[in-house]
Amino acid sequence: MKRHFRIVLGAAVGLTLIPAPLPALSRDAQPPAAPLILAQAQSPEEEELLRRKKREGAKRDEQRAPRAERPAQRERAERPAARERETVKRRAAEPEPAITEERQKRRKDREAIKRRAAEPDTPAIAEERQKRRKEREAVKRRAAEPEPAIAEERQKRRKEREAARQRAAEPEPAITEERQKRRKEREAAIRRPENAARLFDSAKEKPVRRKPGAETDQPARARAERLPESDAAAQARASTNPVQIGSVLSEEGRRIERPRRERPEVPEGAELMREVNNRFIFQTNNTYFIERPREERFIIDAREVYYEELPRSRQREVVVRSDGTRIVTIRNRWGDVVRRVKILPDDREIVLVYVEDDHYDEVLEWRDPGLDLPPLDLDIPVRDYILDAEWVEDPEDYYTFLDQPPVEQVERTYSLDEVRRSARIRDKVRRIDLDIINFEFGSAQIPESEIGKLEGVAEAMQRLLKENPGETFLIEGHTDAVGAEVANLALSDQRAEAVATALTNVFDIAPENMETQGYGEQYLKVETQDPERENRRVAIRRITPLIAPVASSE
Numbered sequence: 001m002k003r004h005f006r007i008v009l010g011a012a013v014g015l016t017l018i019p020a021p022l023p024a025l026s027r028d029a030q031p032p033a034a035p036l037i038l039a040q041a042q043s044p045e046e047e048e049l050l051r052r053k054k055r056e057g058a059k060r061d062e063q064r065a066p067r068a069e070r071p072a073q074r075e076r077a078e079r080p081a082a083r084e085r086e087t088v089k090r091r092a093a094e095p096e097p098a099i100t101e102e103r104q105k106r107r108k109d110r111e112a113i114k115r116r117a118a119e120p121d122t123p124a125i126a127e128e129r130q131k132r133r134k135e136r137e138a139v140k141r142r143a144a145e146p147e148p149a150i151a152e153e154r155q156k157r158r159k160e161r162e163a164a165r166q167r168a169a170e171p172e173p174a175i176t177e178e179r180q181k182r183r184k185e186r187e188a189a190i191r192r193p194e195n196a197a198r199l200f201d202s203a204k205e206k207p208v209r210r211k212p213g214a215e216t217d218q219p220a221r222a223r224a225e226r227l228p229e230s231d232a233a234a235q236a237r238a239s240t241n242p243v244q245i246g247s248v249l250s251e252e253g254r255r256i257e258r259p260r261r262e263r264p265e266v267p268e269g270a271e272l273m274r275e276v277n278n279r280f281i282f283q284t285n286n287t288y289f290i291e292r293p294r295e296e297r298f299i300i301d302a303r304e305v306y307y308e309e310l311p312r313s314r315q316r317e318v319v320v321r322s323d324g325t326r327i328v329t330i331r332n333r334w335g336d337v338v339r340r341v342k343i344l345p346d347d348r349e350i351v352l353v354y355v356e357d358d359h360y361d362e363v364l365e366w367r368d369p370g371l372d373l374p375p376l377d378l379d380i381p382v383r384d385y386i387l388d389a390e391w392v393e394d395p396e397d398y399y400t401f402l403d404q405p406p407v408e409q410v411e412r413t414y415s416l417d418e419v420r421r422s423a424r425i426r427d428k429v430r431r432i433d434l435d436i437i438n439f440e441f442g443s444a445q446i447p448e449s450e451i452g453k454l455e456g457v458a459e460a461m462q463r464l465l466k467e468n469p470g471e472t473f474l475i476e477g478h479t480d481a482v483g484a485e486v487a488n489l490a491l492s493d494q495r496a497e498a499v500a501t502a503l504t505n506v507f508d509i510a511p512e513n514m515e516t517q518g519y520g521e522q523y524l525k526v527e528t529q530d531p532e533r534e535n536r537r538v539a540i541r542r543i544t545p546l547i548a549p550v551a552s553s554e
Contacts, residue, residue, distance in 0.1 A: 199382065199385065199386070200375075200376050200423075200427045201423040201426060201427055201522075201523045202370060202375065202376060202423040202424040202426075202427050203375065203376075204423070204522070204523050204524070205287065205423055205522070227378075227380070227405075227407055227408075228405045228406055228407075228408070228409065229405065230405050231405050231406070231544070231545040231550045232550045233405065234405050234406040234408070234409055234410045234428075234545050235410050235413075235545060235549065235550050236409070245351060245354060245549070247349060248316075248328045248330065248339060248341040248343075248349060249328065249343075251310050251311065251316075253308025253309055253310050253316050254308060254309045255306060255307070255308055256307050256308065256309050256315075257307070258305070258307055270282045270283065270284035270366060271283050271284070273288070273486060274486055276486070276487070276490040277490060277494070278292060279291070279292040279490050279493055280292065281486055281489055281490065284366060287522065288485065288486065288489050288520065288522075289420075289421050290489050290490065290493050290517075290518055292493070297497075297500065297501065297504070297511040297514075298319050298327055298329075298511050298512055299319055300511070301321075301322070302319045302320060302321060302322075303320045303321060303322050304318075304319075304320040305317070305318070305319050305320070306318055310330065312332075312333075313332070313333035314330055314331060314332055314333065314338075315330070315331050316328060316329070316330050317329045317330075317331070323345060324345035325342065325343065325344055325345060326342075326343040327340070327341075327342055327343075327512045328340070328341045328342075328343060336415060336416075336417045337353055337415065337416045337417070338353070338355045338415060339351075339353055339354055339355065340352040340353040340512065342469065342470070342510075342512060344469075350469050350470045351470055351548050351549065352470055352472055352512060352513070352547075352548060353415070353416055353472070353547050353548060354413055354547070354548050354549060355413060355414070355415045356412060356413055366421070368421065368422045368424070369414065369418055369422055369424075369425060370422040370423065370424025370425050371424075373411075373424055375424075376407075376408065376424065376427050376428075378407055378408070380407065384430075385407065385430050385431075386430070386431055386432075386433060387401045387430070387431075387432045387433070388433050388435060389432060389433060389434050389435060389436045389453075389456075389457070390435050390436055392456065395455075395456035395459060395460070398432065398456050398457045398459070398460035399459075399460035399463050399464065401430065401432060401460075402430075402432070402460050402461070402464060402473075402540075402542045403464065403542075404430060405545065406428045406429050406545050406546070407427075407428060407429070407430065408428055410428060410545055410546060413546070413547055413548060413549060414546050414547055415547070416515055416547060419474065419515075419543055419546050419547060420474070420515065420517045423523070425546060426474070426541060426543070428545075428546060429541045429542060429543055429545065429546065430541065430542075431476075431539045431540065431541045432457060432539060432540045432541075433525070433537055433539050434453075434454075434457065434499070434537060434538045434539065434540065435525075435533075435534055435537045436450075436453045437450050437453060437454070437499070437537070437538055438450060438533065438536075439495060439536045439537075441482070441531060441536070442483070442491065444477075444491055444494035444495045444497075444498050445498065446498050446499065446502055451502055451506055454499070454502060454503060454506070454507065455507070457540060458503055458506075458507035458509060459507075461473060461503070461507075461509055461513075462507065462508070462509065464542070465509070465510070465513060468544070469513075470544065470548060471513055471542065471544045472513055472514070472515060472542075472543055472544050472547060472548070473513060473514050473515070473540055473541065473542055473543070474514075474515050474516075474517065474540070474541045474542075474543045475496045475497075475499050475500045475503075475514055475515070475516045475517070475538060475539075475540055476496055476516075476517055476518075476519060476538065476539040476540070476541070477491075477492035477493055477494070477495035477496030477497075477499075477516070477517070477518040477519065477538055478492050478495075478518075478519055478520070478521075478523060478524075478525070478535060478536070478537050478538070478539065479491050479492045479495075479520055479521050479535065479536055480521060480524070480528075480530075480531055480532045480535035480536055481521045481524060481528065481529045481530075481532075481535070482529070482530070482531050485520060485521060486520075488520040488521045489518055489519070489520035489521075490518070490520075491518070491520070492518035492519055492520045492521075493516070493517065493518025494518070495518065495536075495538055496516040496517060496518050496538060497516050499516075499538045500514045500516045515543070521535070525537065
């Protein structure tokens with residue numbers, strides 16, 4: 001009975017707990033409050049199903065909510081780093097009180113300045129401004145118009161410069177006396193040594209057979225003659241019957257290969273003694289002379305070099321430079337230069353060497369043309385005939401000296417070989433002794449420290465060449481008397497070649513305007529058989545009046 005009663009009571013309670021149907025609730029709607037009632041105990045399966053439905057419902061609500069309201073986003077936004085960044089942005093947007101106060105102060109200062117500028121100045125301020133303006137104007141005036149002390153100082157300096165210029169143009173007596181004293185010392189230095197050699201190279205040679213009658217009446221006539229005043233005056237005898245000089249290219253030639261000679265032709269009466277460094281040494285009339293291929297300096301850096309065969313067994317060599325200038329040389333059958341012309345890019349021909357005698361091409365025998373002339377005996381100061389570079393004070397002296405004419409008449413134009421071999425013909429023109437170039441014993445090399453000493457004479461040569469591109473200078477090499485005569489001859493020739501090469505490479509003196517020749521120990525400056533620096537020297541002569549008609553070369 002009791003059991004039946006419990007069953008009936010449980011069924012009645014269950015009927016009272018059945019919920020009524022509820023309307024659908026929206027996401028924003030709030031469910032109405034329900035009365036608190038006691039729930040019936042559920043089975044584990046029902047509880048699991050209920051929890052699953054709650055999770056699915058919560059997931060759907062999260063997906064429907066905005067991204068900023070999602071729990072994960074809210075969690076990241078609440079992280080410390082994100083909060084710190086927000087703080088920094090907030091501080092940047094809202095300046096600190098100190099910065100704000102500083103800006104406010106500056107703003108107030110600017111506004112005060114504007115108010116003072118807009119308001120009329122008080123008398124005190126106006127006076128101060130006027131005072132400052134006057135001071136600035138006074139400074140400008142002093143800058144534009146110097147003070148009397150400064151003006152006097154400038155005038156004093158200007159007068160000193162003008163006085164210095166006047167002293168340079170018109171030397172004072174004291175300076176003139178000093179120069180006279182130095183000149184006397186220079187002359188005494190030249191003539192003082194007891195063992196000083198004779199003045200002229202022709203007087204230093206060994207006795208040779210002269211033409212009969214050459215030493216009778218001609219010496220007195222040579223002493224009585226006046227010095228020529230110009231190159232044209234010196235060539236007056238040679239130009240009595242002027243020769244019309246045609247173009248060096250007028251004769252047609254046949255192109256040939258470069259001639260290869262093992263050695264030059266030996267003139268009659270001469271003997272080949274030795275070959276040293278592609279130099280051939282001959283002996284004739286008790287003297288030595290040296291020969292070598294002389295076109296080597298001409299063809300360096302040439303654009304083209306070619307050779308042609310001419311009538312009468314002559315050869316024509318043409319050297320074409322990069323700028324179009326041509327150096328044309330005609331040699332006779334013996335290899336002697338009988339004509340040399342420089343053809344400029346505008347086809348203007350400048351005669352460098354010209355031999356008038358036609359028979360020169362046919363004669364092989366060498367004979368010194370100086371044997372037909374009397375000994376040179378001119379009454380002139382040594383300084384007017386020989387210029388020692390060691391005593392040169394003004395580089396202008398080189399130009400003045402080289403520009404002087406020969407010391408006696410020129411009978412005819414001579415060939416390069418006649419000038420190189422004849423001391424008597426060379427004595428017709430003055431010489432510069434470059435004793436400032438110190439060659440070491442047995443050496444032909446110019447030290448780099450010595451090359452700068454050539455600048456003065458190089459500038460004089462450049463100046464003369466600018467006035468007359470047909471000038472030719474003879475570079476002579478000399479040695480002392482120590483050692484074998486033949487070896488000294490080769491060494492002196494190398495020294496002359498070294499100076500000519502330096503003048504070309506360093507100072508742009510065209511190689512065709514220089515001829516070189518070594519003389520060894522034949523023409524000592526100081527008569528001694530011991531080592532002597534003054535004998536190890538190079539000399540320069542301007543031989544243009546000897547080898548080319550003046551009217552053609554100028």
